[in-house]
Amino acid sequence: MKLVRVALAGEGGQGVQSVAEIMAEAAYHEGKEAIYIPNFGLEQRGGVSIAFIQISDRRIGAPKFSKADIVVALSRRAMTRTHTYSGPETIFVYDSSFQLKDGDLPSQCKRALDIPAIEKSKELHTRVFNIIIMGAILSLTDMVAVEAARMALVKRLGYKFEKNPELKELNFKAIEVGAELVQKQSEGGEKVCAATK
């Protein structure tokens, strides 16, 4: 596989960094090269939290990048904060519930994709919001197999799953739901950034 770069951004508490770590770890356990680095500026105390993930078959160079293959923005201000990582080849993902104003979408992207992840997580369980997002990201690339992501989840949350087996099913379900949301939105045709501005 070729190098895949993902920038995942959201508010503190949305689970951005933990889901990035799970995906990177899953790729590592698949024998791939993986780098995950959080932004850790002062803004992490009350600002937008960004995770940078890169996965490849080959050794990866710089730990950060200028343009991502996928940008995921989990809050409105995370959208503007991540414009810089969106280029002509980027899939820019955000939540359907955001009331967009002019300038919220980046000027460049290959595709702007909104998914109703926040709404769906209220049906399923708000605790698995970030796992729904992970499911969506996985369905958009071949960077990590779903099975590897499941294993990484078990590795990380195994002690919780043992106490509460339903939690495991809930998390696995969330991965599927994320993929379904992407699938469903794609059926409605693809948006591009310039057209949606």
Place this chain on the structure above:
Amino acid sequence: MEKPVTGSKKVFMTGNESVAWAALAAEADVMFGYPITPQNEIMHYWARLGPKYGRKFLQTEDEISAGFTVCGAVIAGKKAFTATSGPGNTLMQEPFSMAEGMKLPTVTVIQQRGGPSSGTVIYSQQEVTLTTYGGNGEGHRLVYSTASNQELYDYTIKAFNVAWKYKFPTFVLGDGYQAKMREPLEIYDPAERGIELIEPTPLVGVPGQIGVDREPQHLCNIYSLEEELYEAVMHLQSEYDRISPEIVEYEISFVEDADILVVSHGVVSRSVDDAVEALRAQGIKVGSFRPITLRPFPTQALLDVLGSGVKKMLLVESSYGQLFRLVRQEIYGETVPIETLFKPGVGIIDTDIIEMIANMI
């Protein structure tokens, strides 16, 4: 007591964590430190892991104190280390100067952040001058600039051995990116790789009667006479010159027929590798030179490469010329034109370098 690392195993961890494991594997006895981003987790992991293996940790009241306690502990014959960044590195220059003057085998891990002053807590390569030549001395230090979490592990182990073998303050120069990123590496028991760990010995209170069995241990950082100081510094310099050829390390790639030579160090060299590979695929004759030791500098190796027909050099760094000045002083007299890509305090990626070189040809 069981070894913290047995055999060797693949892991996926941050650079800070790998430094803590390396210090354990190198049989470091004690860490003194004061918190500062982005090196905090070195302390955190050491403080959590160390006591399980009988190691000590003390958080001092500031970085000056952390540096001096390390000096004290090595004088007492303990493998001691600290880790810091940015303004903490500035404060530690006073103890580091003493370590230079007294030839103390201190080990320090620097995870560079943005400067000047508190700058950013994130990343830079702006502590090159400070780490190589900071303090009121002649820069009698050994400085390794790493490029990956694997190298942080390898060179932290090496730093303890080199420090105790040659008795010069030794530094592992990383940066905030390496500190905070997770990537795969292999941690190992040094014995598995045939690395023999050097046993520390006290520098004071050594056995034998002075004047009969041994010379006095003269650990001095102040002199009454100018001439005494002159002798001491000249002695340090000659020792430093003597050992330098054994210590210098560097990496070269595609230099044999290179028209353009890219010089970089640390994490930036990874982007240079990618850029060189991409440009070579286009048939552009580019090579790279990466000093691993910034002090002593691999001067002869660089001169040899330049002498093989390099037409232009490109200096790339995440600071405004700190590596450039180091290189220029070492190759004084060379007339190869040098172009520069300076991005103080921010990362450099392969496309930055590729664009730059496109403008040079």
